[in-house]
Amino acid sequence: MKKTITLFMKKLFKKRVSMEVLFSKWLSMKADEGRVKSVTLQSYERQVKLHINPVLGHYSVTSVNKEVVQNFVDILINEKELNPTTVRNIFGRLSEIMHYAEKEGLIHTNPCASILLPKGKNKTGRSLTPEEQSSLVQLLEIRRSPQNIAVQLAFNSGLRISEITALRWKDIDYKKGFIYVQHSFKRMSVESGEQKTFLYLGTPKSKSSIRSVPMTSQIKTYLQEYYKTLNNLQVQDESFVICKKDGSFYDVRTVQRHFSKLCQSAGIEHCHFHDLRHTFATNAKESGIDIQLISEILGHAHITTTMNTYLHPSDTYKKEEIKKMDQFSQKVSLKGKNNIERIC
Structure with a gap:
């Protein structure tokens, strides 16, 4: 009887844990670990505060499924109009938080698997001419x-x-x-x-x-x-x-x-x-x-x-380098010519 009550209370606790509480616990865990720099931790806090908590904070942890996560990603893209790279970064943070929830036994599987994400665009910069x-x-x-x-x-x-x-x-x-x-x-x-x-x-x-x-x-x-x-x-x-x-x-x-x-x-x-x-x-x-x-x-x-x-x-470098192809072609041509002369 005692075991049954304990199991029931655990299930009830899991249902009642909100995502907002989970975010707070995860951030505290990261701070206590001391593995990330303070500026990185502050970046995590900003992502949770500005983007993740306003949309998902009111959910219970057990009610966040793949559909909820996909809807969250779509909101970031269509309503908040964030660029693809930013969306992927925020999603990565959520996935890490849900993995923590899985390890803590609050959920059975991470709902962030198989989510459709926008393709990120790399900012390559440029070289001055x-x-x-x-x-x-x-x-x-x-x-x-x-x-x-x-x-x-x-x-x-x-x-x-x-x-x-x-x-x-x-x-x-x-x-x-x-x-x-x-x-x-x-x-x-x-x-x-x-x-x-x-x-x-x-x-x-x-x-x-x-x-x-x-x-x-x-x-x-x-x-x-x-x-x-x-x-x-x-x-x-x-x-x-x-x-x-x-x-x-x-x-x-x-x-x-x-x-x-x-x-x-x-x-x-x-x-x-x-x-x-x-x-x-x-x-x-x-x-x-x-x-x-x-x-x-x-x-x-x-x-x-x-x-x-x-x-x-640079274009100048490309032109200089392509000359190597001309030199190579000349060598091949000369070699072919010499072989033909030898055969004849």
Whole structure:
């Protein structure tokens, strides 16, 4: 009799657990585990708060089936009009939460299997043309300002903007010729007050992002000349390379706005700061640098990311490379001619 009551109470408890309670438990579990960064956890909380809970929060966990999940995905696409990649990310979070519910014994199977999802579109970015690069370089040569140096670092080293703004002088080793990437800025939201977000200095994007980047002679010269223009507060080991007069960092958005103005002045259209990273990768490949090394310099965990997303061969490079086909055809033709002569 006691066993029957216990089983009945468990079933009743499962029926009464709401999705809203499940979301809260899952987020607490993630926080207690300590395996994800605070900025990642905040991203999970935002997805639950803005997208998942408003639609599914009032459901009981046991009532969420494949039909409910498919309807949720359709709402994100048709009513909220979110892009396919965002929808897939949010769905991935829901699937992870429902897997947790399955492990906890609240449901028998994860209802997120076999759901029709929109195809995600990869944002590939672009590489600046040789003409655009030339125009940009001419503008950058006029003044060695902190924000111009940020652009130079992205253009000549392939660093992410969050890594560039987090660089300190102690991360620059002129003797060995390396830039050591050990930190990056993350933007986090604030629950209250007028300020909605703040920049948090943390570790880079992934383990592979913590790396040593070899300096070209050009960027080394730029940094040394720029260093000479700074005051005592700006040249301390702990001072930021891209710094204000008091040695503090520049906001990522300030640097991005500066780059947009540079592009306008240079007559470069539809260009983002991150495209400088694409440009560096493409220039490195066309210079003959091994793709594996380019991938390591960029801080990619997988070489396929570099190959599929960051390499954009220029028209000039394509024309030069296709000449190899002409040379090959000539060799084949000559070999065939020699064989015929030998037979005759």
